[in-house]
Amino acid sequence: MYRMIGKVCVVGLALMVSQLTLADAESEIKYRKAVMKVVGGHMGSIGTILRGGVHMEDLKLHANGMASIAQVAPHVFPEGTDTGKTNAKANIWQEPEDFKMAMDKFVAAADNFAVVANAGDMANIGGAVKQLGGSCKGCHDDYKKE
Numbered sequence: 491m492y493r494m495i496g497k498v499c500v501v502g503l504a505l506m507v508s509q510l511t512l513a514d515a516e517s518e519i520k521y522r523k524a525v526m527k528v529v530g531g532h533m534g535s536i537g538t539i540l541r542g543g544v545h546m547e548d549l550k551l552h553a554n555g556m557a558s559i560a561q562v563a564p565h566v567f568p569e570g571t572d573t574g575k576t577n578a579k580a581n582i583w584q585e586p587e588d589f590k591m592a593m594d595k596f597v598a599a600a601d602n603f604a605v606v607a608n609a610g611d612m613a614n615i616g617g618a619v620k621q622l623g624g625s626c627k628g629c630h631d632d633y634k635k636e
């Protein structure tokens with residue numbers, strides 16, 4: 491009997507440890523949104539530079555910034571952050587493999603864009619930015635509310 495109670499307690503404890511507290515979940519969601527704002531900020535800057543022809547000297551910096559923040563993005567979706575003030579859809583955690591594919595596409599597109607921008611390869615910059623923008627839309631369409 492004691493042994494059984496002991497086991498139940500251990501299982502209960504394991505569950506508690508793996509679950510985020512509400513405060514942690516709120517901070518995780520806040521952090522995720524802040525990270526996505528950085529992604530959005532670099533994207534808006536890149537688009538404006540390329541379309542408007544202003545501050546071309548900053549293009550590499552934004553490209554490298556995007557490649558850096560793309561390394562952060564895969565770990566801002568921990569389990570237990572699907573409710574509260576978030577526009578993330580629950581299917582992120584129900585279809586983790588498909589979600590990972592959408593994330594991998596973004597990381598690859600950001601890396602490729604940085605390579606093209608750093609090389610000053612303006613013949614391929616349009617294609618690279620299209621691929622990058624497509625990776626945002628590819629994920630948002632399926633996994634972001636609105």
Ligand code: HEC
Pocket residue numbers: 519522523524526527529530533575576577578579589592593596622623625626627629630633634635
């Ligand atoms: C693999 C999925 C995925 C990719 C790729 C992705 N996003 Fe997001 N993005 C999300 C999700 C999910 C949210 C909602 C987050 C939340 O509300 O918790 C979001 C939110 C945002 C937001 C709103 C942040 C806020 O203020 O709440 C912006 C801006 C944004 N993304 C821009 C981008 C841009 C630009 C790209 C591409 C360069 C991109 N995202 C790529 C999944 C993705």
